[in-house]
Amino acid sequence: METVERLIRSTQDLLWERGYVGTSPKAIQVAADAGQGSMYHHFSGKAELAKAAIERSAAELQAAAEEQFSGDGTATERISGYLERDRDVLKGCRMGRLTTDPDVMADPRLRAPIDETFGWIRARLAEIIAEGKQRGEYPGSLDAGQTAATIAAVLQGGYVLARAADSAEPFELAVQGLIHLLEGVAA
Amino acid sequence: METVERLIRSTQDLLWERGYVGTSPKAIQVAADAGQGSMYHHFSGKAELAKAAIERSAAELQAAAEEQFSGDGTATERISGYLERDRDVLKGCRMGRLTTDPDVMADPRLRAPIDETFGWIRARLAEIIAEGKQRGEYPGSLDAGQTAATIAAVLQGGYVLARAADSAEPFELAVQGLIHLLEGVAA
DNA sequence: GTCTATACCCAGATAGAC
DNA sequence: GTCTATCTGGGTATAGAC
Numbered sequence: 001m002e003t004v005e006r007l008i009r010s011t012q013d014l015l016w017e018r019g020y021v022g023t024s025p026k027a028i029q030v031a032a033d034a035g036q037g038s039m040y041h042h043f044s045g046k047a048e049l050a051k052a053a054i055e056r057s058a059a060e061l062q063a064a065a066e067e068q069f070s071g072d073g074t075a076t077e078r079i080s081g082y083l084e085r086d087r088d089v090l091k092g093c094r095m096g097r098l099t100t101d102p103d104v105m106a107d108p109r110l111r112a113p114i115d116e117t118f119g120w121i122r123a124r125l126a127e128i129i130a131e132g133k134q135r136g137e138y139p140g141s142l143d144a145g146q147t148a149a150t151i152a153a154v155l156q157g158g159y160v161l162a163r164a165a166d167s168a169e170p171f172e173l174a175v176q177g178l179i180h181l182l183e184g185v186a187a
Numbered sequence: 188m189e190t191v192e193r194l195i196r197s198t199q200d201l202l203w204e205r206g207y208v209g210t211s212p213k214a215i216q217v218a219a220d221a222g223q224g225s226m227y228h229h230f231s232g233k234a235e236l237a238k239a240a241i242e243r244s245a246a247e248l249q250a251a252a253e254e255q256f257s258g259d260g261t262a263t264e265r266i267s268g269y270l271e272r273d274r275d276v277l278k279g280c281r282m283g284r285l286t287t288d289p290d291v292m293a294d295p296r297l298r299a300p301i302d303e304t305f306g307w308i309r310a311r312l313a314e315i316i317a318e319g320k321q322r323g324e325y326p327g328s329l330d331a332g333q334t335a336a337t338i339a340a341v342l343q344g345g346y347v348l349a350r351a352a353d354s355a356e357p358f359e360l361a362v363q364g365l366i367h368l369l370e371g372v373a374a
Numbered sequence: 375g376t377c378t379a380t381a382c383c384c385a386g387a388t389a390g391a392c
Numbered sequence: 393g394t395c396t397a398t399c400t401g402g403g404t405a406t407a408g409a410c
Contacts, residue, residue: 040386045386153345
């Protein structure tokens with residue numbers, strides 16, 4: 001693999017595991033098996049490299065989600081498919097993790113892909129719910145924007161509960177609880 | 188205020204804002220208006236100080252939550268009261284924030300109060316839901332443990348969405364969406 | 375209890391040779 | 393493009409004086 005590519009992928013992994021403050025250029029170089037000079041030749045510094053890594057992760061995350069969103073089935077089936085997709089629960093969300101990092105949030109170039117990703121996910125979920133309403137799957141009283149936010153929040157919060165417990169169980173519980181609530185309104 | 192007390196409180200604040208890796212002994216000393224020697228006289232180092240701060244925050248968080256949980260009203264009213272309590276949404280959760288910090292999660296002494304806090308919250312919510320079921324407020328089919336996890340997750344995830352958007356709005360949407368889903372099953 | 379001095383290592387980056 | 397040398401600053405802690 002190309003050096004640039006290895007640098008970006010290594011940075012993606014390290015940002016996921018240790019966040020922005022917790023990730024040093026040195027650690028990236030070691031993980032990417034690239035030298036100091038090589039890294040600074042291709043990127044102006046840590047921030048620019050992080051920008052490339054975050055943008056890449058944002059694109060990958062959206063592509064993975066869209067696979068569930070655009071599948072076959074009713075709205076409930078596609079939402080359940082998204083919620084129950086195979087996930088590395090204890091590692092958490094690549095994007096959500098970065099929202100607690102003040103240095104990331106302070107830099108508009110780093111923040112933008114994260115903001116955009118969650119905006120997109122909520123909008124996409126809201127569309128699916130709206131479709132479900134039109135087909136009579138959900139009652140007209142169900143607010144698509146609110147429900148979409150609730151679904152996205154359960155996933156992000158599920159990761160937090162799982163990490164706190166060092167177990168995927170609370171995540172699974174939260175997801176199943178949500179699915180049952182959604183089935184409740186659908187009936 | 189006593190020096191020890193100022194050190195603990197300053198550490199609580201800094202952990203909230205910047206996390207464990209992002210918080211230096213020096214920054215704590217400045218915030219607490221305490222000297223280097225003073226800090227190391229009272230605490231063996233950063234880890235011990237963080238332990239005291241996290242334990243303190245855990246106790247405060249549980250006390251604040253219990254105020255809503257033990258109030259008057261139906262289960263739904265108390266849960267809504269908890270969800271809609273006045274919160275500094277963009278600052279996020281003191282405890283939830285730390286779950287992404289690998290150094291905190293790797294140290295059992297730092298992890299324990301966090302684990303315990305979320306375990307307690309979920310258990311307490313499950314009790315309230317179980318009460319609601321007994322009073323006929325909720326159907327017998329509602330799973331208390333799952334629903335409790337869902338509620339806790341919406342809060343934690345709501346914070347993540349809010350920080351990503353740099354706006355409290357997604358948090359409010361997620362909470363209202365959840366409340367409507369709960370009202371749906373209650374009917 | 376609190377202060378200052380000191381120490382060591384790492385973060386983050388620049389410079390110039392190859 | 394990649395390497396090594398070098399630099400400034402900060403993180404984290406210890407030592408010993410007051």
